[in-house]
Amino acid sequence: MPDDSSFSEKFACPRCDKTPLSEKNGGYHCSACKVTYPSVGDIPWLFAEPDSSLGEWRSRLHFSLQQLSNESQRMQVELAADDVGSLTRKRLERQVKAVDEHRNMLREFLEPIDIQSMQASFESYLALRTRLPIDQGIQTYYANIHRDWCWGDTENEASINEIKAIVSEGDGDNRALGDTLILGAGACRLAYDIHMQLDTVQTIAMDFNPLLLLVAKSVMQGDEPELYEFPLAPKSLEDFAVLRKLSAPRPVRENFHLVFGDAMRPPFAAASFDTVVTPWIIDIVNETLPIQAARINKLLKPQGRWINFGSLAFDHPERARRYSTEETLAIVTEAGFAPPHSSERTIPYMCSPASRHGRQETVFTFVASKTGDVNTPARHKALPDWIVTGKKPVPLLQSFRSQATSTQIYSYIMSLIDGKRTIADMAMILEQQKLMTHQEAEPAIRTFLTRMHDDSQRNSGF
Ligand SMILES: C[S@@+](CC[C@H](N)C(=O)[O-])C[C@H]1O[C@@H](n2cnc3c(N)ncnc32)[C@H](O)[C@@H]1O
Numbered sequence: 001m002p003d004d005s006s007f008s009e010k011f012a013c014p015r016c017d018k019t020p021l022s023e024k025n026g027g028y029h030c031s032a033c034k035v036t037y038p039s040v041g042d043i044p045w046l047f048a049e050p051d052s053s054l055g056e057w058r059s060r061l062h063f064s065l066q067q068l069s070n071e072s073q074r075m076q077v078e079l080a081a082d083d084v085g086s087l088t089r090k091r092l093e094r095q096v097k098a099v100d101e102h103r104n105m106l107r108e109f110l111e112p113i114d115i116q117s118m119q120a121s122f123e124s125y126l127a128l129r130t131r132l133p134i135d136q137g138i139q140t141y142y143a144n145i146h147r148d149w150c151w152g153d154t155e156n157e158a159s160i161n162e163i164k165a166i167v168s169e170g171d172g173d174n175r176a177l178g179d180t181l182i183l184g185a186g187a188c189r190l191a192y193d194i195h196m197q198l199d200t201v202q203t204i205a206m207d208f209n210p211l212l213l214l215v216a217k218s219v220m221q222g223d224e225p226e227l228y229e230f231p232l233a234p235k236s237l238e239d240f241a242v243l244r245k246l247s248a249p250r251p252v253r254e255n256f257h258l259v260f261g262d263a264m265r266p267p268f269a270a271a272s273f274d275t276v277v278t279p280w281i282i283d284i285v286n287e288t289l290p291i292q293a294a295r296i297n298k299l300l301k302p303q304g305r306w307i308n309f310g311s312l313a314f315d316h317p318e319r320a321r322r323y324s325t326e327e328t329l330a331i332v333t334e335a336g337f338a339p340p341h342s343s344e345r346t347i348p349y350m351c352s353p354a355s356r357h358g359r360q361e362t363v364f365t366f367v368a369s370k371t372g373d374v375n376t377p378a379r380h381k382a383l384p385d386w387i388v389t390g391k392k393p394v395p396l397l398q399s400f401r402s403q404a405t406s407t408q409i410y411s412y413i414m415s416l417i418d419g420k421r422t423i424a425d426m427a428m429i430l431e432q433q434k435l436m437t438h439q440e441a442e443p444a445i446r447t448f449l450t451r452m453h454d455d456s457q458r459n460s461g462f
């Protein structure tokens with residue numbers, strides 16, 4: 001990918017917001033925090049605590065590799081059984097081979113993060129209150145890679161067409177996007193299409209998942225790497241693991257850049273972009289929409305545009321934060337934007353030719369022009385002070401209270417498992433201990449043990 005150092009002039013320190021950062025040892029340095037942000041696979045790694053975030057992703061990589069190795073071993077044990085039919089044998093042998101190769105391919109792609117980071121300090125990571133969401137692993141959104149760079153032409157075209165339509169609807173004939181930032185770019189096909197088909201000066205595609213950006217980099221520079229697809233509902237025996245060649249229509253044109261970073265601490269100076277695009281991300285980020293909207297406002301130049309595209313299915317623990325389309329548009333307007341132009345269209349989503357599973361999604365697209373600045377939101381804190389400092393009382397939350405009670409009972413039930421007692425015996429003991437009546441205890445123990453049994457049978461997913 002062609003290099004152009006001017007994009008790094010937009011960088012700001014994700015710890016203190018100082019800008020610009022100076023170039024140092026192939027990375028970027030904040031003279032105020034005295035922290036150097038490295039480049040990983042030639043992509044700037046702009047997380048507030050670079051060593052610890054590298055360590056976290058590395059441990060998630062090793063967790064994935066371990067899961068794959070267990071998966072392979074389980075299948076080999078199944079293969080050794082006497083009653084395996086010839087077709088089943090054929091399928092399992094293919095799957096074992098695919099999983100083993102997939103493991104090696106992942107390791108190879110992620111070699112840039114698989115290095116011992118220097119003295120990652122968990123304490124300083126906590127102190128900065130940044131943390132990777134627990135539900136994000138190396139292979140979360142893995143399916144996007146094949147959709148983006150192999151079989152997804154129909155879906156990818158539908159997506160870029162939505163962006164083109166909303167851009168021209170929003171501002172008459174003005175299709176120029178100028179300096180463009182894509183937040184949560186994933187495997188980057190939409191970012192690539194925007195850069196190749198719309199009038200951008202430069203495009204920065206940011207995500208925090210190293211696998212997605214490292215694959216995107218390889219494909220967009222013209223390589224044709226291969227990666228296995230493991231469809232959700234394989235159509236045939238061969239479809240359980242499909243080795244796919246990934247490729248871009250042509251190498252990406254100049255002035256396209258990748259950055260590793262967290263959308264909740266975007267490492268860019270205020271007023272750096274003419275356009276910020278949020279594709280399939282506003283409803284999954286761990287931060288409420290009003291705060292996200294204020295951050296996006298801050299990144300935009302005066303009259304800059306925010307383009308949103310994708311699902312609208314907020315899954316916040318508080319129901320008040322699960323916004324409807326109407327509330328979403330109102331929140332955008334309150335965050336210093338003109339009333340957005342919006343549209344909805346139903347498009348295919350993740351319809352792999354090898355899978356019986358695919359869906360349709362009614363995507364919600366809007367464009368909103370910035371009308372003025374709003375107050376800068378506080379830096380994102382992933383954890384409350386009582387966890388970070390250890391000097392404030394741990395609050396006695398109602399959920400902690402009920403968890404404590406059920407954990408005590410569960411651990412007591414576990415302690416009763418001695419290879420001899422039946423569920424009825426254990427229920428009797430719980431009754432004697434006055435923890436539950438016999439009638440309550442038996443079904444409760446059965447439910448708990450069923451869950452434990454299910455967990456022990458569960459396959460690791462890809
Ligand atoms: C649903 S996927 C969408 C990917 C891509 N925009 C697309 O349209 O295919 C969400 C993406 O957001 C990324 N993501 C989620 N939270 C993020 C955060 N806080 N900072 C940066 N990226 C994030 C994920 O790694 C993932 O690639």
